[in-house]
Amino acid sequence: MTNMLEVADLAHTYGEHQAIAGLSFNVGAGELVCVVGPSGCGKSTLLRTISGLIAPSSGSVSLDGDHLAVVFQDYSRSLFPWLSVQGNVEFPLRRSLRRAERRARAREALSWVGLEDVGRKYPWQLSGGMQQRVAIARALAYRPSLLLMDEPFASVDAQTRFELEDLLLKVRREHGATVLVVTHDIDESVYLGDRILVLSGSPARLVADLRVDLPDERDQIATRTDETFVALRSKVARLLNLGKAPTVDIEKWAAAEREALSEALVDR
Numbered sequence: 001m002t003n004m005l006e007v008a009d010l011a012h013t014y015g016e017h018q019a020i021a022g023l024s025f026n027v028g029a030g031e032l033v034c035v036v037g038p039s040g041c042g043k044s045t046l047l048r049t050i051s052g053l054i055a056p057s058s059g060s061v062s063l064d065g066d067h068l069a070v071v072f073q074d075y076s077r078s079l080f081p082w083l084s085v086q087g088n089v090e091f092p093l094r095r096s097l098r099r100a101e102r103r104a105r106a107r108e109a110l111s112w113v114g115l116e117d118v119g120r121k122y123p124w125q126l127s128g129g130m131q132q133r134v135a136i137a138r139a140l141a142y143r144p145s146l147l148l149m150d151e152p153f154a155s156v157d158a159q160t161r162f163e164l165e166d167l168l169l170k171v172r173r174e175h176g177a178t179v180l181v182v183t184h185d186i187d188e189s190v191y192l193g194d195r196i197l198v199l200s201g202s203p204a205r206l207v208a209d210l211r212v213d214l215p216d217e218r219d220q221i222a223t224r225t226d227e228t229f230v231a232l233r234s235k236v237a238r239l240l241n242l243g244k245a246p247t248v249d250i251e252k253w254a255a256a257e258r259e260a261l262s263e264a265l266v267d268r
């Protein structure tokens with residue numbers, strides 16, 4: 001498998017605060033990789049450096065291809081309210097394609113996400129889940145070599161979230177996109193991923209790079225009750241706790257406590 005993305009020894013510091021420290025990993029062409037980590041550990045910073053929104057303090061990012069699209073959590077701020085749905089999806093193509101081609105590309109992407117009938121509506125006339133589908137269609141219309149998603153389903157209800165997860169898996173299967181998704185939802189990372197990158201607390205370091213050994217075809221009920229799914233979800237949960245805790249040796253700590261206690265008792 002060729003690598004679509006190579007991240008090598010990437011670090012970023014905001015002023016005094018080190019957000020990410022020495023991250024290295026690759027994403028193969030056609031892979032869907034999930035990134036999980038404690039809140040505030042540096043996941044968005046990682047995506048920002050990969051997308052070029054900010055320059056990393058050190059390390060390198062190399063992308064095999066020149067098209068990159070990002071889907072953010074907050075769809076209400078990422079769509080232009082003064083443009084129709086069709087206009088929003090066409091927007092990133094305005095410089096690269098002629099009008100007729102742009103239209104066709106946007107219509108096609110809207111049909112992939114099941115929104116072929118709402119092209120003339122405005123974002124504010126749609127539900128949250130539909131707006132997020134528009135944001136996904138806009139990213140897909142651009143035919144990105146790499147699709148970056150930062151907690152893309154975090155602000156929709158549970159049922160819509162399941163639908164959007166399946167939609168992502170479907171478009172990815174049918175159109176072969178390479179995707180890197182940040183999520184704080186452990187179950188979602190196992191459900192969606194071919195691999196899961198587990199990050200530690202601030203500064204973010206790579207704690208584990210896990211392969212998800214589940215069939216490509218996933219099902220919201222069957223997959224989530226599958227033994228492999230359940231085992232992997234527990235493993236990620238354990239790793240995340242490990243990532244958050246300061247490095248203490250429990251045995252040593254307990255011995256020290258016992259010693260302190262016996263000294264206190266002797267003193268009395």
Ligand SMILES: Nc1ncnc2c1ncn2[C@@H]1O[C@H](COP(=O)(O)OP(=O)(O)OP(=O)(O)O)[C@@H](O)[C@H]1O
Pocket residue numbers: 014015017019037038039040041042043044045046184202
């Ligand atoms: N522009 C900035 N200037 C200074 N510090 C920042 C900036 N952006 C983020 N940080 C800090 O860097 C750390 C990582 O932030 P980041 O947004 O990458 O975390 P995150 O893992 O995406 O968090 P969340 O799970 O809440 O989305 C945080 O401590 C945050 O306060």
Ligand SMILES: [Mg+2]
Pocket residue numbers: 043044045150
């Ligand atoms: Mg974030």
